[in-house]
Amino acid sequence: MDSQIHKIHQQLVNQDITCTALVQSKLDALKPNTNHTVNALLEEKALELAAKVDAKIANGETIGLLEGIPFGIKDVYMVQGTLTTASSELLKNYKSAYTATAIQKLLDAGAIPLVKENCDSFGHGSSSENTIFGAVKNAINPDLVGGGSSGGSAVNVAKDYTVFSIGGDTGGSIRQPAGYNNVYGLKPTYGRVSRYGLMAYASSTDCVGPIAKSIEDIRIVLNVMSGKDVKDQTTYASAEITPEAIKSSDTIKTVGYFKNFIESDAIDSEIKADFLAAIEKIKAKGIAVKALDFFESNTLVSTYYTLAMAETASNLSRLDGTNYGNRIEAENLKETYAVTRSENFSEETKRRIVGGNQVLSQGFSDEIYLKGLNLRDQISENFEKDFNEVDIILSPVTPSTPPKIGDSLKDPLAMYLSDAYTVGFSLGQLPTLTVPQGTATGLQITAAKNNDELVLKFANFLKDTI
Amino acid sequence: MSKIMTVDVLSSIKGAQPSETVNKLFEVIKNANLTNNNSFNNNHNNSVSLNELRDDIVIPSSDLEKQIIIENFPKEKNGYLVVSKVIEE
Numbered sequence: 066m067d068s069q070i071h072k073i074h075q076q077l078v079n080q081d082i083t084c085t086a087l088v089q090s091k092l093d094a095l096k097p098n099t100n101h102t103v104n105a106l107l108e109e110k111a112l113e114l115a116a117k118v119d120a121k122i123a124n125g126e127t128i129g130l131l132e133g134i135p136f137g138i139k140d141v142y143m144v145q146g147t148l149t150t151a152s153s154e155l156l157k158n159y160k161s162a163y164t165a166t167a168i169q170k171l172l173d174a175g176a177i178p179l180v181k182e183n184c185d186s187f188g189h190g191s192s193s194e195n196t197i198f199g200a201v202k203n204a205i206n207p208d209l210v211g212g213g214s215s216g217g218s219a220v221n222v223a224k225d226y227t228v229f230s231i232g233g234d235t236g237g238s239i240r241q242p243a244g245y246n247n248v249y250g251l252k253p254t255y256g257r258v259s260r261y262g263l264m265a266y267a268s269s270t271d272c273v274g275p276i277a278k279s280i281e282d283i284r285i286v287l288n289v290m291s292g293k294d295v296k297d298q299t300t301y302a303s304a305e306i307t308p309e310a311i312k313s314s315d316t317i318k319t320v321g322y323f324k325n326f327i328e329s330d331a332i333d334s335e336i337k338a339d340f341l342a343a344i345e346k347i348k349a350k351g352i353a354v355k356a357l358d359f360f361e362s363n364t365l366v367s368t369y370y371t372l373a374m375a376e377t378a379s380n381l382s383r384l385d386g387t388n389y390g391n392r393i394e395a396e397n398l399k400e401t402y403a404v405t406r407s408e409n410f411s412e413e414t415k416r417r418i419v420g421g422n423q424v425l426s427q428g429f430s431d432e433i434y435l436k437g438l439n440l441r442d443q444i445s446e447n448f449e450k451d452f453n454e455v456d457i458i459l460s461p462v463t464p465s466t467p468p469k470i471g472d473s474l475k476d477p478l479a480m481y482l483s484d485a486y487t488v489g490f491s492l493g494q495l496p497t498l499t500v501p502q503g504t505a506t507g508l509q510i511t512a513a514k515n516n517d518e519l520v521l522k523f524a525n526f527l528k529d530t531i
Numbered sequence: 532m533s534k535i536m537t538v539d540v541l542s543s544i545k546g547a548q549p550s551e552t553v554n555k556l557f558e559v560i561k562n563a564n565l566t567n568n569n570s571f572n573n574n575h576n577n578s579v580s581l582n583e584l585r586d587d588i589v590i591p592s593s594d595l596e597k598q599i600i601i602e603n604f605p606k607e608k609n610g611y612l613v614v615s616k617v618i619e620e
Contacts, residue, residue, distance in 0.1 A: 145595070145596070145599070146595070146599065159603055160599050160602055160603055161599070162592075162596045162599040162600045162603070163596055295585045298579040298583065298584070298585065299579070363559050364559060364560075364563050366556065366559075367556040367557070367559035367560050367563075368560065368563075370553070370556050371556060371557065371560055374553070378542065382543075385543065386605065387614060387615070389603070390605075391605060392605045392606065392615075394615060395615070396616070397615060397616050397617070398614070398615045398616060398617055399543075401615040402543040403539075403543045403544065403545045404545060406542070406543050406544050407544050407545040407546070407547075410544070415542075415544050415547060416550045416552070416553060417553075418542045418544065418547075419538050419539075419542050419544065419547045419548070419549060419550065419553075420549070420550065420553040420556075420557075422538050422541040422542045423538055423549055423553075423557070424557065426536070426538070426541060427535075429557075432560075432561055433557050433560050433561060436560055436561070436563070436565065437560050439565055440560065440563060440565070443565070443566060477550075477552045478552045478555060481552070481556065
């Protein structure tokens with residue numbers, strides 16, 4: 066699909082549509098909300114901003130490319146004055162006092178926020194069922210999950226309720242729902258986009274990223290959000306990615322894929338066949354393809370969850386009803402914390418907090434947590450070696466198609482294993498894009514750190530190739 | 532703290548028990564082979580150099596920000612946050 070942002074921009078400039086009518090039509094589509102994608106509509110603010118854009122156009126003033134473009138925001142981002150619930154009971158009445166840097170940059174560029182989007186509570190899940198707002202329903206088949214944790218964001222884009230959405234990806238939370246709903250979803254290089262104002266889940270892998278229907282729209286939104294931010298000292302300065310830079314794929318000579326992802330017993334036979342067919346089409350274009358060795362999926366998933374749980378136990382310790390959230394009073398402060406957290410966290414969140422405290426505690430930290438950190442370093446080193454040999458790594462997004470609503474909640478281990486192909490790239494902090502092509506749940510394109518441009522370049526090549 | 536703390540106490544979650552599913556994930560780590568035991572935490576690419584530390588300055592909150600922060604506190608009395616009874620131990 067062509068860029069929706071360019072198309073709408075031109076319609077606004079030509080006065081074929083008004084921004085108010087555009088925003089109203091999107092709000093009207095979001096209101097019935099049969100896919101459970103909406104936690105809160107930002108109706109009043111959106112219409113107020115749209116009227117300003119219309120006034121500017123009426124006065125003959127020039128508008129920027131993102132000015133007047135409606136977008137959605139996963140409900141883990143601070144947007145001043147809006148409820149920021151993380152789809153949780155604990156924060157269902159919590160109001161953001163400030164705005165996340167990435168979102169502020171979009172607002173400064175004139176984009177119009179429409180909706181805070183449903184997701185797994187605190188990003189804990191791979192299906193967007195773990196939420197107080199009702200399970201997000203898949204855009205293609207509503208009997209299936211929307212994917213997680215940025216399910217509402219992916220479904221809103223797929224259903225054209227928003228032109229683009231901002232998700233958050235820790236272990237695959239943008240890429241997996243993008244794959245389940247046939248849209249593009251990018252996890253940029255860790256640190257390219259500021260995390261300031263994103264509710265922390267696992268700080269060493271949390272990334273802010275766009276979900277959209279075209280590579281060009283991903284490029285535009287990424288450029289606006291990127292940059293060094295004094296409020297997040299893990300950020301770095303990055304160059305703008307130009308449209309010309311990603312047109313030609315001449316520099317890409319070799320593509321790699323992980324043998325064990327494809328030879329695994331766990332992969333769906335159709336996804337495997339489709340992936341191998343995509344590889345053949347790439348070979349036919351004269352690109353060398355190399356099979357690579359990698360860590361077993363079980364090791365990747367276990368390393369990721371061990372570190373993510375440790376970090377979430379630490380990050381969520383502030384949510385105790387006194388510092389933040391709905392407090393349930395008990396006889397003393399200690400009991401108040403315990404009752405508040407017991408009653409207000411979901412089962413999945415509690416499972417992760419307890420797991421995190423287990424691995425951080427005396428007697429466990431050496432043989433599990435520290436070993437997990439060591440494994441992560443080895444995974445990163447492995448990637449560094451791979452990218453000396455190949456330009457791009459291609460992989461399926463998921464081993465199987467989306468589960469039915471309800472199934473993931475019954476089997477948490479199966480849910481954790483559904484992240485087998487996404488978590489490794491998170492541990493490596495690498496830029497990875499889901500493209501809605503190749504297999505039923507798409508393909509992932511990964512490049513070395515800070516090579517986000519190469520990822521988009523290869524996506525353009527794949528668009529014309531398969 | 533010398534006292535051994537259980538996970539429900541560590542997590543401030545009443546009656547919380549370790550999960551079988553999560554323990555299976557940990558077993559994989561315990562049994563994983565490390566090719567190099569000396570590579571602990573070599574991934575320092577995101578550390579901040581001393582020259583890049585931000586200035587230690589106070590940035591006043593806007594009135595709106597202050598108002599929203601006050602709104603978020605669940606209990607308030609005479610303009611002060613109400614804290615539960617402090618633990619005496």
